Amino acid sequence: MARPSKFTTEDILDAAARAVAHRGRDVALVQIASELGGPTGSLYHRFSSRDVLLVNLWIRSIRRFHQGFLAAAAGEDPAQAAIDCAVHIPVFCRQHPHDAAAMTLYRQHELVTHGPEELRDDVSRINHPVIAALKELAVRRYGTSDEFHQTLMLTACEESPYGLVRPYIASSQTIPDWMDDAVRASSQAILALGDR
Structure with a gap:
């Protein structure tokens, strides 16, 4: 036994x-x-290996992050939902610093081609729910699904806030509370470009 x-x-x-x-x-x-x-x-x-272990950790951390992000994206008011998605990034990374650090281990495109073969399918699909949610949020916010508005939504909700918090994660510093307001302000300004 x-x-x-x-x-x-x-x-x-x-x-x-x-x-x-x-x-x-x-x-x-x-x-x-x-x-x-x-x-x-x-x-x-x-x-089976160190790489398999660390990529599994990366996947788990990304999925944990996505739970709150997707919940925010589903908010009833699309304008507020977009801001809530953006602010989720500093909040999650502050509250879950180990997951935040693990999310910086790899870039998805690297893992799809060079990661453990047994995990490449999971890695390739991991962001599909978020991509779909942001496309839907762009339609709800702007009434259109064109590339420009989708790119604005991605930039405001994901790329800009992540760029603001990444230096803190890289240096193992606590993300300051004022970063939430900075993310909120920058994301609102980016989203407003789509209203012109």
């Missing part, structure tokens, strides 16, 4: 998230095992 596993997949991913927050992308399996409080064999029991 096989011995029950001492550590769950979530335990291992949590340990990896803590190790990444301290050591970044160069984290070694032995450092993750130290955070876990177990041998490296416990990691290999669940994940």
